[in-house]
Amino acid sequence: MSKNVELKNTLNLPRTDFPMKADLPRREPEILAWWGRSNAYHGIRGARKGCPPFVLHDGPPYANGNIHLGQALNKILKDFVVKSRSMMGKDAAYVPGWDCHGLPIEHRVDKELGEAKAGMAPLEVRERCRKYAEHFIAVQREEFRRLGVLWDHRLDEEEERKGAPSRRAIYRTIDRTYEAEIVRQLGRFFEKGGAYFGEKPVHWCTSCRTALAEAEVEYRDRKDLSVYVRFPVRGLEQRVPALAGRRVSVVAWTTTPWTLPANLAVCLHPELQYVAVEEGGETYIVAEGLLPAVASALGWSGTTIAAAFRGRELVGEGKEWIGARAPLDRPYPAPSGPASGPGVLILGTHVTLDAGTGCVHTAPGHGAEDFHVGRLYGIPPFNPVGDDGRFLAERVGAPWLAGAFVLDANEPIVRDLEARGLLLRREEVAHTYPHCWRCKNPVIFRSTPQWFLSMEASGLREKAVAEIRRSSWLPAFGEERIAQMVATRPDWCISRQRTWGVPIPLVVCGACFPGAPDAFVRDRAFFEHLRKLFLAEGSDAWFGAPAAGGTVRPYAGREERLARLVPAGVTCPRCGKRDRLEFQEHIVDVWFESGVSHSAVLGRDASLPWPADLYLEGHDQYRGWFHSSLLVAVNDRESAPYRGVLTHGFTLDGEGKKMSKSLGNAISPIDVAEKRGAEILRLWVSQVDFLEDMRLSDEILDRNAEAYRKIRNTFRYLLGNLDGFDAARDSVPYPEMEEIDRWALHQLEALRRRILSAYEGHQYHVVYHALHNFCGVTLSSFYLDVLKDRLYTASRRSPARRSAQTVLYRLAADLARLMAPVLCFTADEVWQEIEALHGRPKWGEATVHAALFPEPLAVPDDPALLERWDGLLRIREVVSKALEGARAAKRIGGSLEAKVRIEAPEETVAFLRTFGDEVRFLFLTSGVEFGPAGEDALRSEAIEGMRVEVLRADGEKCGRCWSYTTDVGRDAALAEVCSRCAAVVREIAGLREPA
C-alpha cells in the first residue's frame, strides 16, 4: 500500500448510496409502486387529519385518446398545488375527474360500427360508448399517474376492479351519482322557470345531424359561390320622390345563395348613407361607402347618382313596410305570419361597410343576426331545410329544389336567378366558414326546435356577474374576460340530438304542445323521481328497464315508460291530463354536465367541502368550464362554485407555434417521461411562467435535464458528507458554529421564506429559479467548495466538521421538502436517505409528501453578518479573476498552488484580517498576505484602490490536504504532511503528539 493511499484513508471523503445517475425512467416507476404499496395518499391525508381543508376541484379532461402536453401541464400544476398546500398544513384532497359523454366518443363508436349502427337500439350504442370512455379513462389514469400526479390510487384500483358504477377516488360524468346530480340540476332550472322551448337558428351539422355548441364549431377556410342579387322594390317614391317612375332594386351580396329561398327581408343600416344609381336603364340602391367596390365588381362605369338618402329615410320605421320582391317572387313562397306577404326592407344596426353592398339579405331561419333583427320586426324564422341539410318538399317553394342538399343547391339557385334577370354577378370567394369540430364538414345555420336555459328568467345573468366579482382571478384580466362573456352571452341552448349523453327529461303534452310551448312537465316531484332512478340505475333508465345479468332492456312501450319515469299524479301543466304525455329525445350539452361537477363531487364530506378553494385550467375555460360551472352553481345555490380561479397558458413549440400532430411538432408527455423521466417534465412545468403561453422543445428539455442533474448532484454531495452523521447526537448549536456555517444557515432561511411565499402565490417558476440558483451559486460554487477542506481533512468528529455537517443536514432535510411538490420522486429519494441517517429503514412508511414544509430556522437576525459576507464575496470575485490571469499565464494550475498578495485601502485590509487565517480557505488559496502588489497585479474595477497579485505559494504541498505550507514534514514521523494534518493523522492513528 502506497503512502498516498494510506493518507487518503485518513480523509473523510463523501460516501453515499444516493446515485449520481438518476436513471429516472427506471427509478420513477419503482417509487410509484412504493407509493402504491405504502398507500402514500392515505398517509398524507392521515397526517393532515383535522387540518383545515383545501380543495382544488379538478376540471375533467375528455376521456378520449392519450394525454397531450397541455393536459400533462395542467395536471402537474394541480399536483404542485395539492402537494404544496398539504405541506403547508392543509388537508388537501384531490379527486381527479373525467368527462365521458359527448360527440367525439359517439363519433368514434359510429365509425367502428359503420352501417351496423342504423339498426342498433340507443342502449346498445350507449354501452359501446361507455366501454370506449372507460378504456380511455384507464389509459389516462396510468399516464397521469406516471407523471407523479397523486390521488387515492389504491381506492381507485379497488373501485375499478369492482367496476363500481360510482366512484369516490375519481369522478366520472358517467357515474350514477353524477348523472343523478345532472338531472337534479336540470330540475333546478326547470322548476324555476328558467328552461323554455324555442325555435332558434343554431349551428347545425348536417352530417352528424345535430346542433353544435360554439365550442363544437371551428372556423376554416373554404371556397364558396358568392352572388350579387337584386331585389326589385316598389313604392319607394313615397319616401324618395326622385325614385318615381324608375325600376328600382336594392342590391345584396351573399356567400350562401342556398339561404335565398328562406329570405324574408333586406336589411339596411338606419344611419348609413345610401345612393340610388342609374345603370343600363335600371336603378340600384347600395351604400354610398361601398359604391366604388360594387361598381367595380359589377362592371358599372359612368353611373349617375339619381338620389342619396340615409337608410332611415328610405325604409321608414313604421309598419308600412316597403316590399322588396326578388327571390321571393315565384317560385318561392311567401311565409305566413305577422310579416306575411312579400319580403320587406328593414333596418338593423349590425349592417356594416366591411363587405357587400350595405344591403343585407336576411333569412331569420339561417343566421343569428338575421334571427335577432327578425324578432324585433316580428318576423319569425323560416326554415325550409331538413336535419339532413336537404330542402323539404313541403316547405320550399320551388319543387325543383326539394330534396337537394343545400350546399349543392347554390348552383341551380344561381342559374334560376340568372334566368330571371336577378343575378348581377357570381364569383368564387375564399372565406372562413364554420365547420364541425368532429367530422370537419361545413355546418349550416338552421333554425330548429331546441331547449334553452334563460339568462334572465331568474336573474341568472346579473347574479352570475356579481359572483364573478366576488371570486378572485389570477391573472387579473380573467375577471373582465369572463364577466364580459357572461354579460353578453345568449341564452344557453342545452339540447343535443344525439345518443351518448344524459337525457334531458322532457315530457310534453301531445295535446297542447307545441301550440302551448309551456305544456311540458317540470314538477319538482318528477325530477326528484328521476334523480333517484338515475342514482339506482344510471341514465339508461330513460331508455329502458333493468333486465337479467345487469343489462338494460328497452321499454316495451309508452305505457311502461310512462309508468316508470313519470310519477303518478304528474300531468300536463296546461290541460291537467296525463294520457297524451310524450317523451322527447334530447341529451344535454356536455358543458352542462361538466358544469355540474362541483355539486356532484364536493360537499360529500367535511374534508371535501363546497365551494372549492380553487379551479385551475387553461384560459380557454373562461368560455368553457368556469362559465358553465358558474351558471349551474348560481342557479342552484346563488353562489360561485369556486373562491379563486387560476388559469394557465397553452403549450407551444420551440418557435412559439401551436403544437399539433399534423404539424409534427407535438411533444408527448409520456414520451418525455419514458425517455428522460417525469421529473424533467415537472421541472419544466416549474420553471416556466405558466400564466402565459409556454414553449417546449428538445433544447428546452435538455436544459431542464441539466438543471436536474445539478440539483441532484448537490443533494448527492450533501448526503455524501453526512455519512455517519446523527443529527440528534452530533449537531452543533448555532452559537458554536463556524461563522461561514452560520452564514449558510441564514442563506437557507432566506431561501425558505422565498420559496414558501412563492408556493403560496403559485409562483412555481420562482421556486425553481431560487432553488436552482441556490444549488449552483450559493452552495456548489462557494459554500460547498470552501467546505471541502474542512469536511475532508478535519478529524471526523471534530467540532469544526460537525459544525459543517449540522448545516449540510439542515440543507438536505429542508431542501428536500422545499422541492418535494415539484421534484416529487427525487425528493422522496433524498428523504429516504435522511430516514436512514436517523436510523430508520429506507422506503418504509415515511414519504416526504406527508411532511410539513420546514419551520423557520432558529437563527437570530444578523444583518451585519450578511453584509460582512457580501463584502467578502465581492473581494473573492477579484481574487478569482486574478487567479484566472495567473492560470492563463501558466504560472499556476490549481489555486492551492498560489498565494495572493492584496494591496488595498486600510479598511479593506482590516476587514479581511477579521477573517484571520480562514481567509485563505475562503479564497481556496494556500496563502493570503497584504502589502504592495507587483507590476502585473490585477486592479479591481469594483473596489477602489485594490490590486491583487498572484504568487507561487510558499513551502511545499502537503500530501494530505494539498495546501502549500512551510511546515510540511515538521512532524518527522509524518514527513509528507503539514502540521495541521499531522495532528489529525496522529489522532486517528492513536499516536501521541510529538514532544
Place this chain on the structure above:
RNA sequence: GGGCCUAUAGCUCAGUUGGUGAGAGCGCACGCCUGAUAAGCGUGAGGUCGGUAGUUCAAAUCUACCUAGGCCCA
C-alpha cells in the same frame, strides 16, 4: 373581422410608481482540477429590451401604429 393577452441575451426568467453604462442562472467558448469525476471550479463572449413614430431633461418601462404569436368569439 372583433375582444383579450404576449414579445428582455441560444434557453428559462428578474427588471419596484419611467432616472446611474440592461441583470441572474443555465447553455456556449476557453482554461483549471482529478479527493462531488458521465462530477467540481474559474474566466470570457453573447442583448440597438419584436419594429416604427411619438410624449419626456430622461423609456425595456408611457402613447399610437405595425409585425409575429396565442386564446376566445364572429
